[in-house]
Amino acid sequence: MPTVLFTRALERFLPAPSTVVDGATVDAALAAVFATQPALRGYVLDDQGALRRHVAVYVNGRLVSDRTGLTDPVGPRDEIYVFQALSGG
Amino acid sequence: MADRLHVATRKGLFELARGHGTWEVAEVQFLGDPVSAVLADADGTVYAALDLGHFGAKLWRRDPAGTWQELAAPAFPPKPADAGDDPHSWSLGKIWVLEAGGVARRLWAGTMPGGLFRSDDGGQSWPLNDALWHMPERRRWAGVAGGEQPGIASVLVDPRNPADVRIGVSTAGVWASTDEGLSWRNINRGMYAEYMPPELREEPIAQDVHRLARCDAFPEIVWCQHHNGVFRSEDAGATWHELTAIRPSKFGFAVAAHPRDPDTAWFVPAVKDERRIPVDGKVVVARTRDGGRSFEILRKGLPQHHAYDLVWRHALAIDASGERLAFGSTSGGLWIAEDGGDSWTMPEARLPPIAAVRFATS
Numbered sequence: 259m260p261t262v263l264f265t266r267a268l269e270r271f272l273p274a275p276s277t278v279v280d281g282a283t284v285d286a287a288l289a290a291v292f293a294t295q296p297a298l299r300g301y302v303l304d305d306q307g308a309l310r311r312h313v314a315v316y317v318n319g320r321l322v323s324d325r326t327g328l329t330d331p332v333g334p335r336d337e338i339y340v341f342q343a344l345s346g347g
Numbered sequence: 348m349a350d351r352l353h354v355a356t357r358k359g360l361f362e363l364a365r366g367h368g369t370w371e372v373a374e375v376q377f378l379g380d381p382v383s384a385v386l387a388d389a390d391g392t393v394y395a396a397l398d399l400g401h402f403g404a405k406l407w408r409r410d411p412a413g414t415w416q417e418l419a420a421p422a423f424p425p426k427p428a429d430a431g432d433d434p435h436s437w438s439l440g441k442i443w444v445l446e447a448g449g450v451a452r453r454l455w456a457g458t459m460p461g462g463l464f465r466s467d468d469g470g471q472s473w474p475l476n477d478a479l480w481h482m483p484e485r486r487r488w489a490g491v492a493g494g495e496q497p498g499i500a501s502v503l504v505d506p507r508n509p510a511d512v513r514i515g516v517s518t519a520g521v522w523a524s525t526d527e528g529l530s531w532r533n534i535n536r537g538m539y540a541e542y543m544p545p546e547l548r549e550e551p552i553a554q555d556v557h558r559l560a561r562c563d564a565f566p567e568i569v570w571c572q573h574h575n576g577v578f579r580s581e582d583a584g585a586t587w588h589e590l591t592a593i594r595p596s597k598f599g600f601a602v603a604a605h606p607r608d609p610d611t612a613w614f615v616p617a618v619k620d621e622r623r624i625p626v627d628g629k630v631v632v633a634r635t636r637d638g639g640r641s642f643e644i645l646r647k648g649l650p651q652h653h654a655y656d657l658v659w660r661h662a663l664a665i666d667a668s669g670e671r672l673a674f675g676s677t678s679g680g681l682w683i684a685e686d687g688g689d690s691w692t693m694p695e696a697r698l699p700p701i702a703a704v705r706f707a708t709s
Contacts, residue, residue: 267401271399297419300402300403301403302402304438304439305439306426306437308438310402312401312402313401342401
C-alpha cells in the first residue's frame with residue numbers, strides 16, 4: 259500500500275503524520291488520509307478538490323501531472339509527498 | 348472605553364492592552380502567518396482569519412477563557428457543470444471581513460472571490476449565501492487591486508434589525524437585503540467611477556466601494572471611502588452625495604464612523620491612485636464633524652517627513668465610546684488616539700504590515 263508523507267510545515271497547524279493507505283491514484287490515497295483526518299483536506303485541496311495552487315505533490319519524486327482530478331496512478335510501494343510549492347524568496 | 352486592541356498583520360495577530368496610559372503588546376498569536384481579518388465579538392470571543400500562502404484561508408476562534416481552536420473555514424459548494432463560464436473562482440481565496448450578525452452566535456464573512464457566508468452557530472459552519480452568489484449580476488462583479496476576483500469588504504448589519512444587511516463590494520457597489528440574506532438588490536445611486544468609460548460612469552455595479560462605515564445610533568447614516576471619492580448616504584446606502592471638501596486627497600481605503608454622532612467620521616487619505624502614498628509623505632487623518640461639509644486635518648503625533656504608510660480598508664477602527672481610534676499601515680505603523688483623533692501615539696513596537704485593527708467590545 260502507498261505511503262502519504264506531508265511537509266512538516268503543516269505540523270504548526272494540525273497533525274499530519276505519514277500514513278500508509280489503500281489507493282491506486284493520488285486522489286484515492288489522499289481521500290483515504292482525509293477520511294481519518296478531515297481537517298487536513300482544506301490545507302491540501304481547494305474547495306473544488308483540486309490541489310491548492312501553492313501545494314506540490316510528488317509520487318516517487320515525480321511531480322503529479324493532474325493537479326485538478328489527481329488521477330496520477332500510484333503503486334503499492336509508492337511514496338506520495340505533499341509539499342509546499344516553492345514560492346516567494 | 349476599550350482597553351484592548353487587536354491588530355491583524357502580515358506576520359501574526361497582536362493584541363495590545365492599555366495600562367497606565369500606554370498601549371503595549373500583551374499577546375501574540377499566529378506569529379509568522381498572515382492574518383486577514385479579526386473580529387472581537389461582544390461575548391468576548393475573538394475570531395481570526397488566516398490567509399496562509401500555501402494552505403489557504405483558515406478560521407480560528409478564541410473563546411472567552413482564552414483557548415484558540417481552528418474552525419472549518421467557509422467553503423464554496425461543488426461548482427456545477429453549467430457554471431463553467433463563471434468568471435470567478437468557486438474556491439475561497441481570502442476572508443476579508445468578519446462581522447457580528449446582531450443575533451446570538453450569528454456571524455457574516457465577506458470574502459474574495461465575492462462569496463458571502465453566514466454562520467448561525469458561532470463559526471462552526473458557514474453556508475454560502477446562495478441568493479447573492481447565484482444572482483446573474485454577480486458574474487459582472489469586477490476584480491480588486493489588480494486581481495481578477497471581487498471581494499466583499501464591508502458588511503453592515505442594522506443594529507435595530509438584524510435581517511437588514513448591506514454589503515460593500517470591490518467592485519460592485521452596495522447591495523442590500525432586508526430578509527436576512529434571502530434576496531438582494533444593488534441599491535447605490537449617486538456614485539461615479541472615474542475609471543470607467545463615460546457611458547458606464549454612473550453604473551451602480553461599477554462603483555469600487557473600498558469601505559463602508561455606519562453610525563450605530565443613526566443607522567441610516569453611512570459613509571463610504573470610494574476609489575475616487577468619499578460619499579455619505581442618509582438612507583442606508585441607497586442614495587449618495589459626494590463630500591468634495593475632503594482633503595488632502597479624495598483617494599483612500601479606510602473610513603470610521605462615530606458610533607453616536609451622525610455628522611462625525613474619519614478618513615485616511617492618500618495620493619490616488621497610481622501612486623498610493625500619503626500626500627507629500629505626511630500621514631494625516633481627515634475628520635469631519637459637520638456631515639462632510641468641512642474636514643479638519645489631524646496630524647499631531649503622526650509622521651510628517653518621508654512617511655509612505657498606506658492604510659488598508661480594515662485598518663482604521665473606532666471604539667464604542669467614539670473617543671478611541673486606531674489605525675495601522677502597510678509599513679507596520681500603528682497609531683492610537685484617545686481624544687477623537689486630536690493627538691496620536693505609537694505603541695512601543697515595530698509591527699509587520701497591518702491588514703486590520705479592531706477594538707475589543709468588552
